[in-house]
Amino acid sequence: MTRARAQRFMRVRIAVIAAVIMLAAVYGLWRLSALPCFQLVGEVHCRVETDQPMVALTFDDGPVAPGVEMVLPILAEHGAPATFFLVGQAMERNPGLARRLLDAGHELGNHSYSHAHLLGHLPSRYRQEVGDTDALLRVEGEEHPRLFRPPYGKRLIGLPMAVRDADYITVMWDVEEAYGETDPQRYADFILGQVRPGSIVLMHPMFGHREVISKALPIILDGLAERGLQPVTVSQLLSLEGKSSDE
Numbered sequence: 001m002t003r004a005r006a007q008r009f010m011r012v013r014i015a016v017i018a019a020v021i022m023l024a025a026v027y028g029l030w031r032l033s034a035l036p037c038f039q040l041v042g043e044v045h046c047r048v049e050t051d052q053p054m055v056a057l058t059f060d061d062g063p064v065a066p067g068v069e070m071v072l073p074i075l076a077e078h079g080a081p082a083t084f085f086l087v088g089q090a091m092e093r094n095p096g097l098a099r100r101l102l103d104a105g106h107e108l109g110n111h112s113y114s115h116a117h118l119l120g121h122l123p124s125r126y127r128q129e130v131g132d133t134d135a136l137l138r139v140e141g142e143e144h145p146r147l148f149r150p151p152y153g154k155r156l157i158g159l160p161m162a163v164r165d166a167d168y169i170t171v172m173w174d175v176e177e178a179y180g181e182t183d184p185q186r187y188a189d190f191i192l193g194q195v196r197p198g199s200i201v202l203m204h205p206m207f208g209h210r211e212v213i214s215k216a217l218p219i220i221l222d223g224l225a226e227r228g229l230q231p232v233t234v235s236q237l238l239s240l241e242g243k244s245s246d247e
C-alpha cells in the first residue's frame with residue numbers, strides 16, 4: 001500500500017469509528033430518555049416500594065368531554081380515586097373538565113402544555129411547558145400541583161430541571177396498557193397480570209383506548225378488588241413509600 005493510500009484508509013476508518021460512536025451516543029441518550037425508574041436530574045417514581053395493598057391508576061392526556069364522561073361514572077361506582085395527567089392546551093380548549101375531575105375526588109397532574117416531544121429544546125421552552133399547565137391546574141382548583149408526567153415518558157436533563165425548579169416530581173409507571181388491544185377482557189387481563197402492591201398503572205382513556213377502556217375499566221376495578229388491591233391517588237401511594245403494614 002502506498003503511503004497516501006494508507007493515510008486515506010486511516011482517515012476513512014477514523015470517520016467510520018466516529019460515526020459509530022456518535023450513533024451509539026444518540027441511541028444511548030434516546031434509551032436513557034425513556035427509562036421509567038431513572039432520570040439524570042430530580043426525583044422520579046415509577047412505583048412505590050410498599051407491602052400495603054394499594055395501587056394508583058393514572059389516566060393521561062386530554063381532558064376531552066367524551067373521555068371524562070366515560071371514566072367518571074365507572075370510577076364513582078367503584079369508589080376509586082385516580083390521578084389524571086392533563087395537557088394544558090386541552091384544558092384551555094375544554095375549560096371546566098379538570099374541575100369536574102377534581103370535584104369527583106380525583107387528583108390532577110401536569111402532562112405539559114403542548115404534549116410535544118420535550119427533548120432538545122431551550123430551557124425557556126421547558127419552563128413554559130411546565131409553568132403554563134401549572135397555572136391552568138391552579139385556575140381549575142388543584143391547589144398544589146406537584147406531579148409531572150413527561151409526554152411519551154421522554155425526558156433527559158432540561159425538562160427534569162424545569163420540573164424540579166417548579167417544585168414538581170416526575171411520575172412514570174411500572175404497569176402499561178396493551179397498546180392497540182381492542183378486546184376489553186384481554187386489555188384488562190394484561191394490566192391485572194402485572195399489578196402488585198405499589199404499582200402505578202398507565203392508561204389512555206381520552207382518545208385511542210376510550211372504547212375498550214369503557215368496558216375494560218370495570219373488569220380492572222373488580223379484578224383489583226378480588227386481589228385485595230385498593231386504588232388510591234399517586235400522592236396517597238407516594239405517602240406510603242418505605243412504610244410496611246406492621247408500622
Ligand SMILES: [Zn+2]
Nearest residue numbers: 060061151152
Ligand atoms: Zn400523553
